[in-house]
Amino acid sequence: MTEKSYDRTDESLIALRRILRATELYARDLAQAVGVTPAQLRVMQIVDDKTSATPKTLAKQMSVSQATITTLVDKLVARGMVKREASELDRRQINVLMTDLGHSTLEKAPDALQQRYVRAFAGLADWEQAQLVSSLERVADMLDAQNIDASPVLSSGELGLGKKL
Amino acid sequence: MTEKSYDRTDESLIALRRILRATELYARDLAQAVGVTPAQLRVMQIVDDKTSATPKTLAKQMSVSQATITTLVDKLVARGMVKREASELDRRQINVLMTDLGHSTLEKAPDALQQRYVRAFAGLADWEQAQLVSSLERVADMLDAQNIDASPVLSSGELGLGKKL
DNA sequence: TTTAATAATTCACTAAATAAATCATCACTC
DNA sequence: GAGTGATGATTTATTTAGTGAATTATTAAA
Numbered sequence A, B: 001m002t003e004k005s006y007d008r009t010d011e012s013l014i015a016l017r018r019i020l021r022a023t024e025l026y027a028r029d030l031a032q033a034v035g036v037t038p039a040q041l042r043v044m045q046i047v048d049d050k051t052s053a054t055p056k057t058l059a060k061q062m063s064v065s066q067a068t069i070t071t072l073v074d075k076l077v078a079r080g081m082v083k084r085e086a087s088e089l090d091r092r093q094i095n096v097l098m099t100d101l102g103h104s105t106l107e108k109a110p111d112a113l114q115q116r117y118v119r120a121f122a123g124l125a126d127w128e129q130a131q132l133v134s135s136l137e138r139v140a141d142m143l144d145a146q147n148i149d150a151s152p153v154l155s156s157g158e159l160g161l162g163k164k165l
Numbered sequence C: 001t002t003t004a005a006t007a008a009t010t011c012a013c014t015a016a017a018t019a020a021a022t023c024a025t026c027a028c029t030c
Numbered sequence D: 001g002a003g004t005g006a007t008g009a010t011t012t013a014t015t016t017a018g019t020g021a022a023t024t025a026t027t028a029a030a
Helices: A008-034 A036-050 A055-062 A064-080 A098-110 A114-122 A126-143 B008-034 B039-051 B055-062 B066-078 B102-107 B112-121 B126-143
Strands: A082-086 A094-098 B082-086 B094-098
Touching: A008 A055, A008 B008, A008 B112, A008 B126, A036 A055, A036 A064, A036 A082, A036 A094, A036 A098, A055 A064, A055 A094, A055 B082, A094 A098, A114 B008, A114 B126, A126 B008, A126 B112, A126 B126, B008 B039, B008 B112, B039 B055, B039 B066, B039 B082, B039 B094, B039 B102, B055 B066, B055 B094, B066 B082, B094 B102
Parallel strands: none
Antiparallel strands: A082 A094, B082 B094
């Protein structure tokens, strides 16, 4: 074995690479369509998904420093996509919320790739879906040992709900 | 719908997100261990994999402008990781090559995540491997319509399963 | 009531990325 | 074989992301 071109490990890694690449390119395009940058879009998606988030939690979820979040939120505020609101429980904290503009902008986003994926996925036979999910989860397990919080951000409920993947 | 429980589409997207996240975090760590930035590491991996590459092809493969490649290569040259060599066929072109330092630096890199993945993958039963590959390729097909050149860069090298390409 | 620790921000700085302009070289066509 | 246009790499100027360190306000603990 392992004589010809690629062995299975390589094939799986190459497929993974294709997935990664497609996703990254898609994120760029989507962000551009929305009129913000990819990083800013990520913030919008998380905030929209949880309806509210503090800079602290955003920083953690995006694996980025709080300082970075501050500047991203600054720019989104300047574009009218999100707003800041003081927390009442703890006055050190600030809640970032979507504006109506931000929410509707997200909803109107094309989201071409995800729509295609969701449609293709929905078109699979039941057992195929199950197999795909289990395969993906298996790969994810192999990759992230310390089981990071890889929460939603992409509930695909409605086809249009821009999510990042 | 979509209250608390996720449907299969969501589950698959969440798994995908975990894969993406693990990969991104890993790329950061690995780059730091190597002593370069993630973008610079990507250049090194491609160059090392093909033994030689022009800025043009690097730009295409990384989906980035040539100008960006120029500055990345500048920095790698400054760090002694790669070198430039004039092409003989077309004197407009330049070939980027690994230095010995660059090559050995790459080889000595920890590469923890990929090793873990490769080991886990290698430990699967034959039919499981086959199923995983087919699932991943299926997902990749769903995601990237226009079938971009998603070649290697993640060839599994170190663990002896390597092939070259 | 001091003293810690926490949450967000500001500041100074580096890295990555782009578009636009420039320069050299190649490929044609006349 | 001279001129024209396309191509490959670079330079310049600018924007965006990202960081660590310092700062400010607030909470929590001693």
